Structures are given as C-alpha cells and as structure tokens.
Amino acid sequence: MKLIKKITPIEENFSQWFIDVITNGNLIEYGPLKGTVIFKPNSYGIWEQIQYNLNKIIKKEGVRNVYLPLLMPKSLIQKEKEHVDGFAPELATVTKVGDKKLNEEIYIRPTSEVLFAQLFKSEINSYNDLPKLFNQWANVVRWEKTTNPFLRTSEFLWQEGHTSHSTEEEAVNFSEKMIQVYKNFYKDYLALDVVIGKKTEREKFAGAITTWTIEAMMKDGKSLQAATSHYLGQNFSKMFNISFKNENNQLINVYQTSWGLSTRSIGAIIMAHGDNRGIVIPPKIAPIQVDLIEVLANKDKNVITMANQLKKELEENGIRVRVDKSDKTIGFKAAQSEIEGVPIRIEIGPRDIENQQVLIVRRDTIYKALVNIDKVVIEVKKLLESIHNDLFEKSRKLIKENIIYCNSYGKFKELIKEQKFVVVPIIEDSKELENKIKEETTATARCIPTELDLCLKEDKCIMTGKLVNHFVLFAKAY
Amino acid sequence: MKLIKKITPIEENFSQWFIDVITNGNLIEYGPLKGTVIFKPNSYGIWEQIQYNLNKIIKKEGVRNVYLPLLMPKSLIQKEKEHVDGFAPELATVTKVGDKKLNEEIYIRPTSEVLFAQLFKSEINSYNDLPKLFNQWANVVRWEKTTNPFLRTSEFLWQEGHTSHSTEEEAVNFSEKMIQVYKNFYKDYLALDVVIGKKTEREKFAGAITTWTIEAMMKDGKSLQAATSHYLGQNFSKMFNISFKNENNQLINVYQTSWGLSTRSIGAIIMAHGDNRGIVIPPKIAPIQVDLIEVLANKDKNVITMANQLKKELEENGIRVRVDKSDKTIGFKAAQSEIEGVPIRIEIGPRDIENQQVLIVRRDTIYKALVNIDKVVIEVKKLLESIHNDLFEKSRKLIKENIIYCNSYGKFKELIKEQKFVVVPIIEDSKELENKIKEETTATARCIPTELDLCLKEDKCIMTGKLVNHFVLFAKAY
Structure with a gap:
C-alpha cells in the first residue's frame, strides 16, 4: 500500500506543488529518459475523454481521421526551409537500424506538415477533390532542453489537423473556425476560459502565415498556450507541388491550415483547477x-x-x-x-x-x-x-482580475513581476523589442488579442512612444 | 477525379490483387520511407472501430489504459538477453538530436515489456496491489527487411496489454483468457474464424515461456498470425526486480503476461473477405x-x-x-x-x-x-x-475445407504446395526439423493446435518416425 506524501501548499511553492500532485495523483511516472513520462490511468483516462469528445466535434466539421508515419527522411523536411530551421535543434535522428548505418538520416516527426503534403499530393487533382480535411491522433518528439511533465516533454500526444482548400478565403476562415472550436472545447469540456488571439511574428509557427492561439491562465498567473491553429497559405503546397485544376482548367496550389491540441491540456487542467488537496478534474x-x-x-x-x-x-x-x-x-x-x-x-x-x-x-x-x-x-x-459551471466561472474570474492594460514600461515590469497578463500598445514589427522585453522581464508576447475589450483605440507604444493601434498581451509562460 | 484502375483478378495473381485493392480502396498510400504506409480514412476508420470495440471488452476485464514512452535507452532493453536478441536487428536507433551526438544510444520501442517493467516496479509493493492490468494503444517500429502493407510494415499500430499477477496460475489463466478474448473478437467483429494454439519453441515470442496465437486463413490459403498472448513467467520480473510482499511478508517476483493485436488485423480482413470487386468490410x-x-x-x-x-x-x-x-x-x-x-x-x-x-x-x-x-x-x-454471419460462415468453411491431417512428409510437401493448413505428428523438440521443413517447403510451424478434433491420439512423427502425441499445424504464412 502506497502512502500519500504531504503536498506542498500551492501558495508556498507552485512548481513543487505541481510535482507533488502529479506524482501522487495517479497521473505520471517519470520515464527512463530525461523529459519522458509514463501517462498513468488517471492522466491517460483524461486524454481518452478529450479524444472522444474532440473527435466527435471535429468529425462534425467534416474532418476524417488518418494515420501517417512516425519517421521521415531528412530530405523531406528540408524542402521547407523556415519550417526545418524552426525544428532542427529538437529533431531526434535515427542513423542506424540494428548495427547497420542508414544511407540517409531519418527524423522522428516533430509535427507532420511535410508528411501530409505527400498525402494531399496524391489525393488532390481537381477542384472536385477539395476541400480535403484530415486529422491524426499521434505522438510527436521534440527534444527540448527544459522539460516539465505535461507542459513540455520530449514526446507528447496530440491531434494534428491538416486541411487543403481551393481558396485563400476558405482556408483563412477554416483556421479561424478551428481556434474557435478549441476555445469552445476548453469552455465546454475543460471548464477553462482562455484569451484568443494571433501570435506575433516572433512567436508564430515555423512555416505559417498566421498562427492563432488560445492562452489559458494558470493559478500562479503564468500563461499556457492551450492550442493553436495555423493558416499556412501556399508555403507548403508550393514547395511540395500540391495543386488542383480549377473550373477553368488552371493549375493552382492549394491553401492550407494545420491545428493542434496536445497533452499539455492536461497540464492546463491541473495548474488551473488544482488546489492543496490535489488535482480537480472537470466532470465532463x-x-x-x-x-x-x-x-x-x-x-x-x-x-x-x-x-x-x-x-x-x-x-x-x-x-x-x-x-x-x-x-x-x-x-x-x-x-x-x-x-x-x-x-x-x-x-x-x-x-x-x-x-x-x-x-x-x-x-x-x-x-x-x-x-x-x-x-x-x-x-x-x-x-x-x-461543478463544471463553477470551475469555469472561477477560471473566467481569474483571468478577468489578472489581465491588465498598461502603457508604461516601468509599470509593465512591475506587473510582469506580479505574474499578471499585461496588454500593452506596441509597434507592429516588434521582434527586437520582444527580445529585449524577454531578456529584461522573462515575459513573452502571448498573442495579439482579438476579443478583449480593454484595448484603447490608439495609444503610445510602451517601448518606442510612437502612436499605435496595435496591442499585444505579454506574460510569463509555460 | 481519380479513376479506379482495373483490379487484377484474385485467382490470377493474389499479391497483385492485394496491392490493387488497397491502393484503390481508400486504404493506403505508401509513405516516404520503405516499409511505411499512410493509413487513409477507410483503413484508419476500421482501426478506430477495432479500438472502440476491443477497448470496451478489455476494460470489462478490469484492464486500464496507460501510455508509455516511444523511446528507451539501450541499457534498458539489454537487461533481458533473449528478448533483446530477438529484436536487435530490427531496432531503429536514435544516435543524435539536432547536431548533437547522444551519450547513450536510444531505441524506438519494438514492443514495451521493458518499459512496463518500470511502471510495475513503482506501482507494486504488496499483494494488495495485484493484479495490475494495463494496456496501451501505440505505434511500434520493427525495421524488417521484407515489408507488405498492413501485414509487415516498419511501423505499425497495436494495443499491447501487460499484466502482473501474484501467482503463476493466475497469470497463466489470464494469458489463456486473452487469447480467447481475441478469438471471440475476430468472430464477433471481424467475422473471421481462426485456429487457436501454442507457438512452438522456434516461433514463440523472445522472452516468453508460452506464446498463444490465433491463426487466420487468407483466401490464398496462407496463414496470418492474427493476435498473440504471452505467458512471461518471471523472466522480466526477475531481471527488473518487480516484486511484492505476500500475506506472509515474503518478497516474491510477480508473474506476467503480455498480449497484442495490431493493424495486421486490417490485412486479415482484406485478404480473407475481399473479392474481385475490392475489399469487403465486416459490418460491425x-x-x-x-x-x-x-x-x-x-x-x-x-x-x-x-x-x-x-x-x-x-x-x-x-x-x-x-x-x-x-x-x-x-x-x-x-x-x-x-x-x-x-x-x-x-x-x-x-x-x-x-x-x-x-x-x-x-x-x-x-x-x-x-x-x-x-x-x-x-x-x-x-x-x-x-452479412456478418455469412462472412463468418464462409471463413469457417474455408478453414474447415483446407485444413488437413497428414502423417507422411511426401504428402505434406504436396499439401503445402497447394497452400493448405497441414496438421502433422512431430516430435516435441522440433526446432531443427522446423528449420529443415521451412528450407524445403517455406512452410512454418503456425501453432500446436489445442481445439482441433482432427488429431489422432498418437501417430508417427513425419520427420523421425517416432511415435508421438504431439501435433503441429504447418502452413505458408504472411
């Protein structure tokens, strides 16, 4: 019989509290390699419920499930330069089988855009074949330096949706629809309120034109990227020659989206609903x-x-x-x-x-x-x-009370220290300023919020003083 | 709009027929690496139905789902010598992450006995914790030389159940119960009749004491191993120190089982029910x-x-x-x-x-x-x-009409040439004879059948002439 160890109070040491509850709550066991975990019945059971319910929702949108290979040849991913640059340092590389060295190195998928490219290429010929809406439930590997159970593990489970459309408008709309699907799913099943918005240039997905995100607030005030949806434009379809003949017999590259929700969502549940007695799982x-x-x-x-x-x-x-x-x-x-x-x-x-x-x-x-x-x-x-409604209400209140508009960098630094969500006016092309802010405060640009009512019409950029009508949510994040 | 290509008649060329139906039946697309496939909506849809229904059945047995890591350090699998020897030539080996060489080589799981050992070790302390019945739905990689979609692919999907028990009797019974579960599942959901039996020493799972199998007959007469269940004894629990205190406070190593059913089952459906118009999916x-x-x-x-x-x-x-x-x-x-x-x-x-x-x-x-x-x-x-009942009846009849008892090696060779299932009397320790038979006829020992009524009480071994009461089913196999 295993004894329950004392749980460190949440107010005393949040990260120790997290470790205490996940190791005692029948959630995880550490795996044999750094950054890997075993999902025990309680956490895998949550994932099964998420799969079951999210599957029903995305199938209603006309999406069909498929399964693509875990492994890809190096040459395949290298076709999309920005994409491979984004993932290169984290790629687990197979070089041998048994004692035999391989001719070409093989990567374990960190995501599957380039693999789906092959499926689309063979499935799409004419406008009659579009849209093609696919999804897969799979494991991916991203070998990150700093790991944390559920939040950032070398291997994680997710669903990744990949779609091809005949027009830019349809693809853009679909990517926006899916981020709303995720927002509603967090509300209706995970009892979590989120902030919706676009990622800045610095933060967006390697290979995307637009990355939509939903950001959830944890009990320590930090942000957790809860799901993303990307409009990929023709970036991949041009590189991989995925095209269709339209009604006028013209050959056109498809417009694409991809979108994903992962086992991080279990981390979100734990850190947003848990208390000093352990975790609190939303009923649904x-x-x-x-x-x-x-x-x-x-x-x-x-x-x-x-x-x-x-x-x-x-x-x-x-x-x-x-x-x-x-x-x-x-x-x-x-x-x-x-x-x-x-x-x-x-x-x-x-x-x-x-x-x-x-x-x-x-x-x-x-x-x-x-x-x-x-x-x-x-x-x-x-x-x-x-219980579901009350948990959601608490989550809504937590964000409402801890999201603050601010137009002075001095005040901003204080608020970030207090682990608030801070919305600031900032110039649009803010890559370098974001680097500076991260260096000085550890906060990152979470998103350009699109549904918040606390932004002014225009205001002075907190870093340059220029008048702008562009606002970004900053916070410390997992 | 894709045109349907002509399907090669099944009687003319069975393997070409198979390729024709799987590539035209919305089932697979070849992956970018040799031996990998993309499961398209029709085949992944079958797998989802198998998952859904088999999950319900195994959960009723008290089994709980978990998820263990894809990757394991070389040192871990090397602890069980026979086991690693069985898989060594097929192990995909990660040696680098990004540009950095790893200190220790990492294997992609070919199966997860050694990973489950770690979970059992941490979960089991006393008799009160037993039995522990786990299962996972996962992808595994076995880099085989000859590959064939569904039947033998570098990566495949499966469920692998792993259990620990306090007594040998309970574990033995559980391994036998699970092969019956699989047999019934094939009957009730896949509309397929199978032959149940034990694997011979030569054919059993690397690390098992007993391997139970169900063998299905394809339309060309070849056998397909449709699922297996292993009694592992204390082989792994001794190597990995998985033990519990019994009622008398004695420390005892647990007795284990493992059992699996994979995406090969989709291959079985295609090859057993398909016809010249394409595949025929059992309704359930x-x-x-x-x-x-x-x-x-x-x-x-x-x-x-x-x-x-x-x-x-x-x-x-x-x-x-x-x-x-x-x-x-x-x-x-x-x-x-x-x-x-x-x-x-x-x-x-x-x-x-x-x-x-x-x-x-x-x-x-x-x-x-x-x-x-x-x-x-x-x-x-x-x-x-x-449709379900008729498909099963056809499958039952196919086996019944093509399984033949034989006690002469000359006749045996003829029957194998005709792609029959052949049951023969043979001495019990038949490893070398099996090698000889395989060399001369390409047939392998499929199982020692336990529920067939066509064996005699005793008969002369087809290879040595000795009087034996031991019978083995031989066939060509996928």
Missing part, C-alpha cells in the same frame, strides 16, 4: 466521475449491496463510477479520491442504510451533504453540472 | 456501413430530400451512413463503394420516389432488392447481421 472529461466508498467497519453486507445498486443506477445514467474494493481505510480512500481529482465522492456506511441516505462530497468545494438514496442520481447529475 | 467494424447514392439525372429535389430523410433515420438507429454529394456518375460511385468494401449500398432515384422504394445492394453477394421506404431501417439492420 473525468475518467471517473464518482468514487463510491463503502464504510465497512463490520463488513456489512447491506452496505455492499447498496453500493452495487447505486453503481448500477449511476452507470445506467451514463455516469462513470469507481468502487474501491481494497481493504484500505476510509480516510485513505477519501484522500486518494481527492488527490486524484474525482469530481464527486459518495460515502455509504451502515448508519446510512438505516436512514436511507448517503454522504455526497464535492471535490471542488469539499461541500458535504446527506442525500436521500432515491435522489442520488438526480443530485449527482446536478452536481456534475454545477 | 465498417467505418461506413451504408452508402447512400442519389441518382440525380435531373437534380431532382425529391431525391435529395428522401436521401437526407433516410440518412437521418438510419443514423438515429446507430447506423453509420455516407452520402457522396459529388457530381461523379452513379456507376463511378457504385464501383467506389464496392472497392471500398462498404457493406450496403442504397440507390435512390426519381422513379423510386414515385414507387416509395429504394434499391438495396449487399456488398458481399451483390444481391439486389427493391425495398419499401418504410422498411429500409429494419431491412438494413437485418442485412448487416446477415
């Missing part, structure tokens, strides 16, 4: 929604019967239930349920049988209530809904 | 179960309305439907539906509106019938059931 994507705990002082048969009956009823109502049958103590089971973030815990003891009631505990608020046995299903359904 | 795992084809000579609005109505009704009954809205001809759409193996095709034309009926075509038999519009849902449900 919780692998287990209800923990049924039997209080079995005297191995009371009636308690077991009632628990089984309740499990059956809840499951018939589509609720995911776990009964821990081990001989661990109630206290241990309750603590384990809390650290693992199970939305609702129900305790059933011999006295409850007499009174025809059970104790229901909400994970997010630890609010406890005795509920009549006949009302449990209705109450659980209501609570799952409330 | 068909990504699209019904193709609705509008006969739109005059762009008749009533036809579109009726097709939409029918689509809605079928989907409300849980049936997966596709409507091809392109302006391709009826003939093209029908041929495409057939080559892609969609179980049922429904054609709706203006005259059908008048008569309140539609034309329903079964893919497996090309049997056509006019059905009253009110009866379509019931008829489709009945047909899907019939």
Whole structure:
C-alpha cells in the first residue's frame, strides 16, 4: 500500500506543488529518459475523454481521421526551409537500424506538415477533390532542453489537423473556425476560459502565415498556450507541388491550415483547477466521475449491496463510477479520491442504510451533504453540472482580475513581476523589442488579442512612444 | 477525379490483387520511407472501430489504459538477453538530436515489456496491489527487411496489454483468457474464424515461456498470425526486480503476461473477405456501413430530400451512413463503394420516389432488392447481421475445407504446395526439423493446435518416425 506524501501548499511553492500532485495523483511516472513520462490511468483516462469528445466535434466539421508515419527522411523536411530551421535543434535522428548505418538520416516527426503534403499530393487533382480535411491522433518528439511533465516533454500526444482548400478565403476562415472550436472545447469540456488571439511574428509557427492561439491562465498567473491553429497559405503546397485544376482548367496550389491540441491540456487542467488537496478534474472529461466508498467497519453486507445498486443506477445514467474494493481505510480512500481529482465522492456506511441516505462530497468545494438514496442520481447529475459551471466561472474570474492594460514600461515590469497578463500598445514589427522585453522581464508576447475589450483605440507604444493601434498581451509562460 | 484502375483478378495473381485493392480502396498510400504506409480514412476508420470495440471488452476485464514512452535507452532493453536478441536487428536507433551526438544510444520501442517493467516496479509493493492490468494503444517500429502493407510494415499500430499477477496460475489463466478474448473478437467483429494454439519453441515470442496465437486463413490459403498472448513467467520480473510482499511478508517476483493485436488485423480482413470487386468490410467494424447514392439525372429535389430523410433515420438507429454529394456518375460511385468494401449500398432515384422504394445492394453477394421506404431501417439492420454471419460462415468453411491431417512428409510437401493448413505428428523438440521443413517447403510451424478434433491420439512423427502425441499445424504464412 502506497502512502500519500504531504503536498506542498500551492501558495508556498507552485512548481513543487505541481510535482507533488502529479506524482501522487495517479497521473505520471517519470520515464527512463530525461523529459519522458509514463501517462498513468488517471492522466491517460483524461486524454481518452478529450479524444472522444474532440473527435466527435471535429468529425462534425467534416474532418476524417488518418494515420501517417512516425519517421521521415531528412530530405523531406528540408524542402521547407523556415519550417526545418524552426525544428532542427529538437529533431531526434535515427542513423542506424540494428548495427547497420542508414544511407540517409531519418527524423522522428516533430509535427507532420511535410508528411501530409505527400498525402494531399496524391489525393488532390481537381477542384472536385477539395476541400480535403484530415486529422491524426499521434505522438510527436521534440527534444527540448527544459522539460516539465505535461507542459513540455520530449514526446507528447496530440491531434494534428491538416486541411487543403481551393481558396485563400476558405482556408483563412477554416483556421479561424478551428481556434474557435478549441476555445469552445476548453469552455465546454475543460471548464477553462482562455484569451484568443494571433501570435506575433516572433512567436508564430515555423512555416505559417498566421498562427492563432488560445492562452489559458494558470493559478500562479503564468500563461499556457492551450492550442493553436495555423493558416499556412501556399508555403507548403508550393514547395511540395500540391495543386488542383480549377473550373477553368488552371493549375493552382492549394491553401492550407494545420491545428493542434496536445497533452499539455492536461497540464492546463491541473495548474488551473488544482488546489492543496490535489488535482480537480472537470466532470465532463473525468475518467471517473464518482468514487463510491463503502464504510465497512463490520463488513456489512447491506452496505455492499447498496453500493452495487447505486453503481448500477449511476452507470445506467451514463455516469462513470469507481468502487474501491481494497481493504484500505476510509480516510485513505477519501484522500486518494481527492488527490486524484474525482469530481464527486459518495460515502455509504451502515448508519446510512438505516436512514436511507448517503454522504455526497464535492471535490471542488469539499461541500458535504446527506442525500436521500432515491435522489442520488438526480443530485449527482446536478452536481456534475454545477461543478463544471463553477470551475469555469472561477477560471473566467481569474483571468478577468489578472489581465491588465498598461502603457508604461516601468509599470509593465512591475506587473510582469506580479505574474499578471499585461496588454500593452506596441509597434507592429516588434521582434527586437520582444527580445529585449524577454531578456529584461522573462515575459513573452502571448498573442495579439482579438476579443478583449480593454484595448484603447490608439495609444503610445510602451517601448518606442510612437502612436499605435496595435496591442499585444505579454506574460510569463509555460 | 481519380479513376479506379482495373483490379487484377484474385485467382490470377493474389499479391497483385492485394496491392490493387488497397491502393484503390481508400486504404493506403505508401509513405516516404520503405516499409511505411499512410493509413487513409477507410483503413484508419476500421482501426478506430477495432479500438472502440476491443477497448470496451478489455476494460470489462478490469484492464486500464496507460501510455508509455516511444523511446528507451539501450541499457534498458539489454537487461533481458533473449528478448533483446530477438529484436536487435530490427531496432531503429536514435544516435543524435539536432547536431548533437547522444551519450547513450536510444531505441524506438519494438514492443514495451521493458518499459512496463518500470511502471510495475513503482506501482507494486504488496499483494494488495495485484493484479495490475494495463494496456496501451501505440505505434511500434520493427525495421524488417521484407515489408507488405498492413501485414509487415516498419511501423505499425497495436494495443499491447501487460499484466502482473501474484501467482503463476493466475497469470497463466489470464494469458489463456486473452487469447480467447481475441478469438471471440475476430468472430464477433471481424467475422473471421481462426485456429487457436501454442507457438512452438522456434516461433514463440523472445522472452516468453508460452506464446498463444490465433491463426487466420487468407483466401490464398496462407496463414496470418492474427493476435498473440504471452505467458512471461518471471523472466522480466526477475531481471527488473518487480516484486511484492505476500500475506506472509515474503518478497516474491510477480508473474506476467503480455498480449497484442495490431493493424495486421486490417490485412486479415482484406485478404480473407475481399473479392474481385475490392475489399469487403465486416459490418460491425465498417467505418461506413451504408452508402447512400442519389441518382440525380435531373437534380431532382425529391431525391435529395428522401436521401437526407433516410440518412437521418438510419443514423438515429446507430447506423453509420455516407452520402457522396459529388457530381461523379452513379456507376463511378457504385464501383467506389464496392472497392471500398462498404457493406450496403442504397440507390435512390426519381422513379423510386414515385414507387416509395429504394434499391438495396449487399456488398458481399451483390444481391439486389427493391425495398419499401418504410422498411429500409429494419431491412438494413437485418442485412448487416446477415452479412456478418455469412462472412463468418464462409471463413469457417474455408478453414474447415483446407485444413488437413497428414502423417507422411511426401504428402505434406504436396499439401503445402497447394497452400493448405497441414496438421502433422512431430516430435516435441522440433526446432531443427522446423528449420529443415521451412528450407524445403517455406512452410512454418503456425501453432500446436489445442481445439482441433482432427488429431489422432498418437501417430508417427513425419520427420523421425517416432511415435508421438504431439501435433503441429504447418502452413505458408504472411
């Protein structure tokens, strides 16, 4: 029997708290290589729920799932220069099979634009074949220097959508639609509010014309890029000759998008909803929604019967239930349920049988209530809904209270130190200024927000003093 | 618009037929590296259905899904000598990241026994923690010399289950239970009959004590290993120190199993059910179960309305439907539906509106019938059931008629030439004899069948003449 270690308080040391909850919450085990992790049942279970629900949504958009190879020859990725430059230092390179040296080096995919290029090339001939909307669920490898479970791992899991369209307008619209899909998905399933916007030139995806992003706020005030959607223009289609004949028989290169959401989203959930008892999983994507705990002082048969009956009823109502049958103590089971973030815990003891009631505990608020046995299903359904809504409301409030407009660099530096989201007027071509800001404050340009109402019409650039109507959200980020 | 190429008749050239149907059936595109393939929507769709259904079954057995790293350090796999020897020549080896040479070589997983060892080690302390039943859906890489889409690719997708138990008996039973699960899964979802048995010493998994297999018969008579389940004993638990304290506080190494089913299963479906019109997908795992084809000579609005109505009704009954809205001809759409193996095709034309009926075509038999519009849902449900049962019956019959008992090596060689499944009496320790047989006939020992009634009580070994009660199924195999 494993003991639960003490969790470092969130206010005391946020990164230690994170490590404590993920290693005790049945979420991860470190892998044998630096920067790799094992997704244990609780975190992989969240990922399965994300997959299941996001899949339904993107399939409704007409997207079809495919699977492309893990490995690509060096020559393939080198065709798109900006793209390969962006990924080169992180590419895991296969040079041998068994004892045999390969003629050409092979890369493990860091993303699959160049592989999809091949599929599009063979699938597209005429306007009749467009649009082509594909997606794959896959693992990718980016060997980064600094790693952090869920947030930045050498290997991660994601979905990557790749689409080809006959016009620029359609592709642009599709890339914008997908970032809205992600924003809604975070709201409706992960109970997280996000800031939506475009990446600056410095921050955009290597090979994209426009990168859309959603940025979520963690409990320490830092930003986490929660998903991205890229408009790729004809960058890849020109390099890889992906073209179609239009109605006038002219040969035209397709316009493309790509968009992805990864296992980072699990990190977002943990850091945005967790507390000093452990993680808090939003009900809709919780692998287990209800923990049924039997209080079995005297191995009371009636308690077991009632628990089984309740499990059956809840499951018939589509609720995911776990009964821990081990001989661990109630206290241990309750603590384990809390650290693992199970939305609702129900305790059933011999006295409850007499009174025809059970104790229901909400994970997010630890609010406890005795509920009549006949009302449990209705109450659980209501609570799952409330927990979701309350978690989202808290997330919305956190951003609202910690996003600040500022037009002085002095004040900006203070706010960044306080780990706020800071929106500033800044000149449009700000690559060098962003470098300077990062060096002096560690903050980075998260996005050019497109849906915030706190920007003025125009204001003086915090770095150059020039009058601008261009605003960027800066923050420290994961 | 892509044209469908002529399919080589199955009787004329089986391997060319296979290539023709997979490249025209929306199944694969070759990847940029030798031995890699792109799973297009039709084949990945089959895999999604297999995942969805098999997941439900293995979760009912108490198995929980996890995800382990793709990459492992060389030193890790080298701990189990027999295991690494089995895989060494096929291991894709990462030696560099970007331009930097790594200190230790890294392998891409060919299977994950040694990675799961680490998870078990950290999860298991006492008998209270056992059994531990894990599974992962993942890609693995085995760089084989001869490759063939679906059947033998450098990278393939699979599920690999890994379990730890407190007793030998429990682990042995679990490994046997899982091969039965696979056998039933092939019957209930893939409509395929299989031969169940143990692998001989020569053929068993590197590191296993016993390897159970199910072998399916392809239409050319060759055998395809359809899934395996291994009893690993304490081979890995001793090497990796995976142990638990039993009730008497004694430290004992766990007993383990592993079991897997891969994208080869898609190859099995194609080669066992396909015909000269293309592939035939068993209804339960068909990504699209019904193709609705509008006969739109005059762009008749009533036809579109009726097709939409029918689509809605079928989907409300849980049936997966596709409507091809392109302006391709009826003939093209029908041929495409057939080559892609969609179980049922429904054609709706203006005259059908008048008569309140539609034309329903079964893919497996090309049997056509006019059905009253009110009866379509019931008829489709009945047909899907019939198609499944008939496909299974054909598969059962194919094996029954082509599996032959034989006790003379001369006759054996003839039967193997005719691509039969041949069961022979042979001495138990037959490694060298198997080498000889393979050299002389290209047939390999598929399994020691455990559920066949055609073996005698004892008979003379076909190679040594000794009286034995040990029988092995030989066949040419993929």
